[in-house]
Amino acid sequence: MDSVQIKSKIKEVVGGMFDMEPGTVPDSKPFTQMAKYDSMRALEFLAKLENEFNVTIDPDQLANMATVEKSAQVIEGYLHAH
C-alpha cells in the first residue's frame, strides 16, 4: 500500500467520524481544529485506524498524528515494520 492509498483510507475514517465527504478532508489541517474532536475521538481514531490497517498503534504515537498527512507517515512506518 503506497502513501496515497494510506492517506485515502485515513480520509475515509476521518470522514466517517466527522460526517464529511472523504474528498473534503484536508491533508494538513490539525484534527484539533475540527469541531467535535476531543481526546475520546482521538482514541476512537486510533481504534478505527487499527481496524483499517490491521496494526496495533502505541497511544503515544497520537502526538505524531495531528493531521491526515502526519497520521499517514505513522501508519506507513507501522506497515513497513511488518
Added chain:
Amino acid sequence: MPTEAPSGETPDLSFLRQRFPLLMVDKVLSWEKGKELRILKNISANDVHFPGHFPGYPVFPGVLTIECFAQAASILIRLTEGSFVEGVFDAIGSVMDFRFLKPILPGDRLEVHMVMTKTVGLNRMFEGRGYVAGEEVATGKFLIGKMKMP
C-alpha cells in the same frame, strides 16, 4: 495473573451510579489492575424487561448486554485508578464492532471478560467478550471516558 476474588467477597461496587433495575453486575470473579476483569451477571426470569421483550419469548435485551459490558469496564477502571472523584463517573464514549452471537435467555449465567487495551489521558479502550456456559455470546470494543454528573 488475575487476582481471584475470595469466595463470597466482591469489590465495593457502591461507586456505580446504576441501581435496580439497571445494575448489570452481580459479582466480580477476578481482576488484574490495568489489564482485565471478569464479572458474572445472572439472567433471571424475574427480570423486569422480560414481560415486554418479548411476550412469550423472553430474550435478554441487547442494549443491556452492552450496558453489562460497560459496567464491567467501569469497575476495572475504578480498581485500576483506586480513587473516586465525587460527581465524576465513567461513561460510554463509543461502542464499536459489537456482535451478538447467541441470544441470552432467562436462567443463563453471563460471564463477561473485559480487557483494557489502551489508555489516552482519562479515556480507555476495552475489548470485551461475553460467555454463557463457556460459549461466546457477544463481543465488542468500548471507549470509556469521564463525565460529570450533577
